[in-house]
Amino acid sequence: MVFDPEPSLVASAPFSEEERAAVYRAIHTRRDVRDEFLPDELSHEEVMRLLDAAHHAPSVGFMQPWNFLLIRDRGLREAVHAAFERAAEAEEALLPQERRAQYRSLKLQGILKAPLNICITCDRSRQGRTGLGRTQQPEADLLSTACAVQNFWLAARAEGIGVGWVSILREQDLRAILDIPADIAIVAYLCVGRVAKAYAQPELEIRQWAKRLPLEELIFSDRWGNRINNSKG
Numbered sequence: 664m665v666f667d668p669e670p671s672l673v674a675s676a677p678f679s680e681e682e683r684a685a686v687y688r689a690i691h692t693r694r695d696v697r698d699e700f701l702p703d704e705l706s707h708e709e710v711m712r713l714l715d716a717a718h719h720a721p722s723v724g725f726m727q728p729w730n731f732l733l734i735r736d737r738g739l740r741e742a743v744h745a746a747f748e749r750a751a752e753a754e755e756a757l758l759p760q761e762r763r764a765q766y767r768s769l770k771l772q773g774i775l776k777a778p779l780n781i782c783i784t785c786d787r788s789r790q791g792r793t794g795l796g797r798t799q800q801p802e803a804d805l806l807s808t809a810c811a812v813q814n815f816w817l818a819a820r821a822e823g824i825g826v827g828w829v830s831i832l833r834e835q836d837l838r839a840i841l842d843i844p845a846d847i848a849i850v851a852y853l854c855v856g857r858v859a860k861a862y863a864q865p866e867l868e869i870r871q872w873a874k875r876l877p878l879e880e881l882i883f884s885d886r887w888g889n890r891i892n893n894s895k896g
């Protein structure tokens with residue numbers, strides 16, 4: 664039988680101006696939050712809304728390889744925090760001497776301050792070892808999981824909930840603390856909690872660690888290296 668797409672298709676009109684503005688506002692004002700977390704617990708409904716947003720991310724072959732490990736236990740968060748301290752020390756030692764003091768002065772996690780931590784993982788064999796879209800790009804499952812993280816982050820912004828991604832953690836430490844099996848990849852460790860204030864710009868920009876790159880320098884036309892400004896004439 665020939666597949667008829669028509670009954671399954673719905674209108675896909677642009678959003679209203681107000682709706683579009685809300686989407687772009689969430690994108691532009693989403694911040695990586697480290698120190699602005701308020702201690703109040705998020706409700707079960709709020710957390711489920713954010714996880715549902717994450718669960719609606721695109722995924723290769725509709726694989727949905729993610730799991731969401733919710734961590735509230737203080738003892739576990741203290742163990743993760745200690746692992747962060749060790750990893751940060753190791754990272755600092757790799758930096759050029761002149762950047763080390765600045766690195767030390769940055770707040771790079773909110774593991775204990777945020778009431779909720781979430782470890783987002785990727786089950787790399789959820790639908791077999793390969794699968795639609797993963798034969799040539801096996802890492803597409805990890806990229807899918809990163810899409811879920813971004814959905815979570817943007818939905819959280821809309822709800823006034825801050826998210827901070829902590830990657831200064833050794834995978835083996837997280838595995839041991841959280842009992843994560845060896846065949847499950849760890850994609851993101853997030854600190855999550857309500858915030859009353861957030862930085863207007865990336866904190867690393869305000870603190871002069873890095874700057875946003877000019878967008879036009881990142882866009883090529885047709886072939887690598889062909890800048891759009893140069894390709895006009």
Ligand SMILES: Cc1cc2c(cc1C)N(C[C@H](O)[C@H](O)[C@H](O)COP(=O)(O)O)c1[nH]c(=O)[nH]c(=O)c1N2
Nearest residue numbers: 693694695697770771772828829830831865866867
């Ligand atoms: C994969 C990944 C990993 C990390 C981050 C982000 C992402 C995408 N970021 C946050 C990062 O510093 C931040 O996104 C940029 O500085 C831009 O700022 P805004 O996110 O726009 O506030 C981050 N921040 C931090 O303080 N400690 C960390 O370990 C990490 N790790």
